[in-house]
Amino acid sequence: MATRGEVRLQPSYFTSSLYVNVLREDITNLILTFHDSYKADTTRPFTTFKEIWVAQGWKWLHFRVFDLRARDTLLTTTARLFLERIVKSQAPFFRVAALFGLYTFFNTQPSGSSPALHSLSHIPIPFDQYELLLQLPFALASTVAPTPSNPSLAPLQPFVTYCLSNLLQNNAFHIVPASNLAAQNPRELPREMFVEGGLIDGNQPQRKGQYSKRDKVVKARFAVEGLSRLLQKQAPGLGMTATQYDRQKRALLDQIGTDDPILQEASESVAATLRKAHEQESDVEVWTGMDRVEAASKLPGGLLHDLPFPPSSMSGSVYPFTPSSQPSYTQAVGPNAQRRYYQPPAAPAQSNRLSAASFQSSSTQSSRSDYGDFSRGPPSVRSNSSGGSSTRTATAYRPMTPALGDKFSFSADPAAWGADLSRDEPDDVLHNPDSRRNGKDTDHNVFTFRGISNLGCLFILGVGLVTLFAGYPLVSHFQSHSLSFFGAFGVGGTNATGQVPAIPGNFGLIDVATPKEAYTMSSYYSPGSELQLVFSDEFEVDGRSFYPGDDPYWEAVDLNYWQTENLNWYDPAAITTSNGSLQITLSQKETHNLNYQSGMLSTWNKFCFTGGILVAAVNLPGITNVAGLWPAVFKVHGKLRASRLRRQSRWDPYTYDACDVGTAPNQTLNGLPLSSTINGDPSADGALSYLPGQRLSRCTCKGESHPGPVHEDGTFVGRSAPEIDVLEAQITNKVGQVSQSGQWAPFNNEYRWFNTTDNLIIPDPEISALNSYLGGAFQQATSVVTNTNQKCYQLIDSTCFEVFGFEYQPGFDGAYISWISNNQLAWTLNEGGMAADPVAQISERPVPQEPMYIIANLAISENFGTIDFEHLTFPAVMKIDYVRVYQPKDAINIGCDPTDFPTQAYINTYIEAYTNPNFTTWTGDLDEGGFDQPNPKSSFLGQC
Known part of the structure; x- marks a missing residue:
């Protein structure tokens, strides 16, 4: 558990919706803000990006979480969210901006010895996405004539090349199996961080979030998951209380029937959990988004340092942003600046279904017509699942209403719901060991035609596998003539080790454009x-x-x-x-x-x-x-x-x-x-x-x-x-x-x-x-x-x-x-x-x-x-x-x-x-x- 002042964080907080959904939206806002600035000036893209990074308070990502497990989860999850926007399915400009963010995040990690802080030394990346990332510099040559609203991406190429070279020289990437790096829903663990009412001015004991136990019985789990899906489909709204949720659940149980004892037992356990949650609502507030940042900044020795001008109150803060005066990025405070002046589009009227994907897409994937074609990537599930207005409008800040999964956290383990997990089943007798009965079955002989055939087949397979994976490499090693090494870089790279670079692009010692006849x-x-x-x-x-x-x-x-x-x-x-x-x-x-x-x-x-x-x-x-x-x-x-x-x-x-x-x-x-x-x-x-x-x-x-x-x-x-x-x-x-x-x-x-x-x-x-x-x-x-x-x-x-x-x-x-x-x-x-x-x-x-x-x-x-200044022609x-x-x-x-x-x-x-x-x-x-x-x-x- 990471502790800072009076706030306690479980490591799993950084994989929950409280952190992931908010940071995902912040990354989108960072990219869109950088896009607007790049359209205005294409001559200094990386300098502009760093100014936006500092102005939006992204150094918040490096607050001191001392616990190694919690800090490792923070760093890995943050890097993963940047990688989501670097995949090939994203627009080229979005990929470049996300790479700038990943590069800046990786190279600005703080170090300390009192106590020592864990740092992210390797960024896990699927090998197919790694290959595509290395080809990014070559994908930036613009194929359309640049316009004021659709500038060329070519000026970004040297900066992308430098960022990649720096990350490669620092061995920043750890290659993992292939994956499309699609956006993942966070684990629904909304109560890992608690801020109790009056805690700032008092000394009430802290509460800890509860971990979910492992699944034990498949049948009971399926019943509970089916109930959850029905509730999600027919949920009346985000603001339902525990009582409303219990009433809705019971109505659904009446429609399903009461024949299933496991479902009934789960139902009673759900009701008890809801009642307990309802009782806690009076004195426990779950802070999300910017509220979480503002609350933490008010705690003694809180998570953040050097906020330019912290909010004046814990909740209900109204920032002076009006539709007629939308602020520039330099007015934003903290990494979650987007929510202060962007109003998320409303959900489609014809849809009553609530899901994390549809909720996230409403605030992160809205299109903007003034960005030009070069800023649009292929459509995604998140963009298709959202509707409403496509234009962001400036408005006063309003605290975000949590999703249903953020408000109620129910264990997926039926044992925690009071379900009987050890009832007898008809086939139990077949799996009950009986040493007295088994002891009678001793009349056997393996030296039969069938037994010898089976053992012989296994022997042949074994010899074949050993020959393939051990014998063949040894024979190849002693009989083949290895190629000459093409050497090494200087002291800044591979030093006379005989290693040849094997990354996509023209980075090898031998230029790919060299004619084959010139190889000797x-x-x-x-x-x-x-x-x-x-x-x-x-x-x-x-x-x-x-x-x-x-x-x-x-x-x-x-x-x-x-x-x-x-x-x-x-x-x-x-x-x-x-x-x-x-x-x-x-x-x-x-x-x-x-x-x-x-x-x-x-x-x-x-x-x-x-x-x-x-x-x-x-x-x-x-x-x-x-x-x-x-x-x-x-x-x-x-x-x-x-x-x-x-x-x-x-x-x-x-x-x-x-x-x-x-x-x-x-x-x-x-x-x-x-x-x-x-x-x-x-x-x-x-x-x-x-x-x-x-x-x-x-x-x-x-x-x-x-x-x-x-x-x-x-x-x-x-x-x-x-x-x-x-x-x-x-x-x-x-x-x-x-x-x-x-x-x-x-x-x-x-x-x-x-x-x-x-x-x-x-x-x-x-x-x-x-x-x-x-x-x-x-x-x-x-x-x-x-x-x-x-x-x-x-x-x-x-x-x-x-x-x-x-x-x-x-x-x-x-x-x-x-x-x-x-x-x-x-x-x-x-x-x-x-x-x-x-x-x-x-x-x-x-x-x-x-x-x-x-x-x-x-x-x-x-x-x-002697120099003939009179007749020299310049430029030479x-x-x-x-x-x-x-x-x-x-x-x-x-x-x-x-x-x-x-x-x-x-x-x-x-x-x-x-x-x-x-x-x-x-x-x-x-x-x-x-x-x-x-x-x-x-x-x-x-x-x-």
Whole structure:
């Protein structure tokens, strides 16, 4: 029993008509109010819904019921009532509004420890309704032209998608067997909550509701139920007293006859119950609907908190709502606001039958002509069973008259009515055990033909069942060849577990629009090897949004990339999908005090992979004879989120697993080696490196913050954030080109890597050449410049897409990176090109082994090259037709948190550094934009 102040609730109160009928009407009023507001403004639907939720006092649903059973019943019943309005038989708008209500209810449950409050962790939902619910976003595309009274439902789609994604990520749904989720009548237990007369000002003892006992005798139960049905059919009205009810019952008994002794005994028991109920009516009031809420709010320490303006009296309150001034939803108080200004339609004159369905339908299913066709769902039993006027009119509040079942509660157990349940029946002797008689029947033999046949049949059936359910699965397990897993999400989802999403819609790792012939690909490096598709996005759905939380794999940033002195602000509004391609638009538009707006999109913390092929079909922005744009597609590790603490974090662009001077600041220790101080960047006075050192190196002291793992010798694995560029487009002498490169640290002496014929392979020197840029004080580059397809530019042929990408094998022995341009092998870097350099005193640098994510962006910066402001055409648009990732069938490695390079725990530890763009340094003071974190100590520097 739940106790709050002087009010006591049985758990079954929350399944009774006192709670269910009232809340069901409140949900309908919430939906209709939201409908009216949405017609007026379709630009902010979820914000409007939350304002209505708060204004109507729906936080009442979270009053503190401490008892676990009572609170669980409250939460489960409330969720069930919202689910009733989400089923497919409801109008699409009603389903969306009910989903908003369920989402808000589930995510605003209070928590407390004094005492601890039970919370609803899983919402039971039939699996067929679950599938239909997941298809709701796709059902919102309007098929009719929108009008002021019938607006489009399309603006609701991203909000529905977000709500569903949030509920799915929180594992909110518990799948149960199929059900149509039709509206159910509540259990008729109307006396679970009692408020005695004078209790508020006195100390009279509380009364408890009586539980119904279980049925015991079928025949007596049927007789009682038949009597109840007759009374319901011929009931004179809702306001009958116990005396009137008894008189009506006796008249019916006279018509039926008095031959049935069970019915007579039940009749006498009913009369006694009615007399007792009549006696209690003088000092017991059963509060329903808003009366219940108002009464509870007056009790000391009552159920509700923070009512905006509670009623001035316990009963008979009249609210100043007149037909000429119907209140808006902001005037309503508490969740039952509907009853204050909606007059339920009258029942049809030709019907005398009273039922819970007809009574409920009169106040919840009345149609309104001004809602438009889009708000109407299919007809229901409740809507067909109600009649009268279809227009709601404003009126003063009148307390609701309870139904007959709400006023009188009679046990369905005939034993409680005084019926004789143990009388003799003619066939009793057949079921009376007699051990003396049964003991004589011992002459039997099971080893007969019939007995052996029966046992043999049972044996064969048993063996067959064991073979089917145990043998067959075992045989299949050892003989079948399981398919390769398609991997995992990033740390925000399934992390390298090999699980593939299996929910309706296009949420899987492989886009359903990807052609079947693209599910495999031959290796560019070893043409005889075949790789399989593990991720793809074809961007076929127009109008996609990439704001945080809108897409399962991609997310746009909202910041300025100040490290490369960009002249533009990256805004999610600059990225969308149209005509089957992703579009990133650079426009001459002032944003955050910058003159240009563009977009950067990435799969950070959502999709990562290690090894394989990444390809993208790209239409480059602008034209081939005007320079100044900086389009790029590249891949970096998750510990380095683009534009956050980039080089200051001491991660970029290291790829190193040794403990020597290569991990030290400026790549020197006590001024040595000398070559690193004189053979470097001329703009840095000859210094080879201005990097602050590898932050998570193999030299990290034990006990320092490090994501791991650990080598066999006890040292940490060197961790970093390497970068591989698919393309950085440039214009040289009015020829379109792409620079395809890898970024490395620590650096070779004079930035000269070992580009011998074994390590540098260029199949077509006519269109590809080694980049003259080798590096600088912040990075070393291995880069080749290749001429592009001169047609595939925005202002030449916006439908032409050129395939760029790279294929790589991470690690040391046999590792390589091969870049792809125009769907052909452009050049290859073998791992020997980054071998140890004795002059710089550094060790071998591996081809990046970290799990890495994908980035695509379009920028404008004088740091990348000269900008021809006079001839640039705006808006400039980079289009991407598709992005696909392939990996060898025996080396699938997807996920942002693999076991050999764990990352999730480290990111979670410093999550603010990855989500707050205002942090610019790792060790600086907070008031100066720093993250105020110490650098891990290094054994090479003698700090352990």
